Amino acid sequence: MEYLSRVPEPPLDGFVDDIYCLSGEPRHRRVTVPPMPSAHLFLNLGDPVRLVDSDPSASPALFTDGWFVGVWTRRFVVEYPARVRLVGVHFKPWGISPFAGLPASELRDRWIPVDAVWPRSLDRIRDRIAAEPDRVALRLVEEELRSRMVSPRGxxxxxxxxxxxxxxxxxxxxxxxxxxxxxxxxxxxxxxxxxxxxxxxxxxxxxxxxxxxxxxxxxxxxxxxxxxxxxxxxxxxxxxxxxxxxxxxxxxxxxxxxxxxxxxxxxxxxxxxxxxxxxxxxxxxx
CATH class of the missing domain: 1.10.10.60 (Homeodomain-like)
Structure with a gap:
């Protein structure tokens, strides 16, 4: 599996560490992700990805399209399909705030479908990037973020x-x-x-x-x-x-x-x- 990354231009770089694409066959189908100082946006262009919380009371989630993930305070597991094509955004811990339009506390330790945060947007975004080369897809996601950026109080x-x-x-x-x-x-x-x-x-x-x-x-x-x-x-x-x-x-x-x-x-x-x-x-x- 290959990792292609793009650091966005200012001012996005103050909120986003990188925009990236994962593609190909994963070395490990199941990966434990410990708490890290970031929030995420995932746009899945391949087969479904399964997320399993380390909290046994939480049900696993199967994602076929796209989701936001807030800052995570406990580990979780990502189960990849046999082949992957996924475009993602690594936000800084505070970086999701200008784009989500809701308190980040509602995203803590949660994964939420993109359309629940950006209503009626996911299909348009995925259709726009799905057929493009990875480098172009990263640039288009950067444009999407730039168009949605606001400056919340505080x-x-x-x-x-x-x-x-x-x-x-x-x-x-x-x-x-x-x-x-x-x-x-x-x-x-x-x-x-x-x-x-x-x-x-x-x-x-x-x-x-x-x-x-x-x-x-x-x-x-x-x-x-x-x-x-x-x-x-x-x-x-x-x-x-x-x-x-x-x-x-x-x-x-x-x-x-x-x-x-x-x-x-x-x-x-x-x-x-x-x-x-x-x-x-x-x-x-x-």
Missing amino acids: LDLVRYAGRRLETTGGTHPVGALTDAAGVGRNHLAAQFKTHVGVTPKRVARIYRFARLILSVDARGPVDWSALAQSSGFFDQAHFSREFKEFTGHTPTGYLSLRRRFPAREGFPPDNGPMPAGDFLQDDRTS
């Missing part, structure tokens, strides 16, 4: 604080964010819930974990204590609990999995997500 504050968390890998103290912005903690938290879906503390937690997991080099020995401390974890027990919660594995088990199934170098979908194994043994397939 978003500048969230962008300012979010960028601090992004550039420090989640280690910037939340209290210092409120001091620098000249607002109260409750006000900042309320704005984050509106535009991100979660609090600044939760965003910091996700950035911190992403920084750690992307620093792991499974090709050699891993000093978990040093890696955890450099990523802002100063309590080893807390680190171990959070690692298991976010990946479904202990650090040792995760390292074993990565060595059995090495990430493809330069292939972003392998950098955070990982092949799904034991997690799906209960495989809610009904």
Whole structure:
């Protein structure tokens, strides 16, 4: 499976990390996606894709066309078909707010059909991009986003604080964010819930974990204590609990999995997500 990516022109690049296309036969049909600092738009141009929540009370979802996914605070599994063609958008945590037209809290830990957010739009968008080469499809999706972009009230504050968390890998103290912005903690938290879906503390937690997991080099020995401390974890027990919660594995088990199934170098979908194994043994397939 190939990954073709486009970083949009300003001002979209302040809200979108990249617009991309996945196409071809996937190396792994089932992939566990841990919490990452992003929200998503998926436009499926191939066979159905199945999403399975790690919360056993949530039903799996089968998507044939398109859906939005908000910031996710727990892991989930993507089950790909034998062949994939999917165009997606990686929004920054606050990046979905100018395009969704609803509070980001309504998208937290949820996948919602595109037409529920952009009424009567999905068929038009898919028809427009389906027959185009991948590079053209990415440009057309960028044009669609540009045409829908608005400036919601309070978003500048969230962008300012979010960028601090992004550039420090989640280690910037939340209290210092409120001091620098000249607002109260409750006000900042309320704005984050509106535009991100979660609090600044939760965003910091996700950035911190992403920084750690992307620093792991499974090709050699891993000093978990040093890696955890450099990523802002100063309590080893807390680190171990959070690692298991976010990946479904202990650090040792995760390292074993990565060595059995090495990430493809330069292939972003392998950098955070990982092949799904034991997690799906209960495989809610009904």
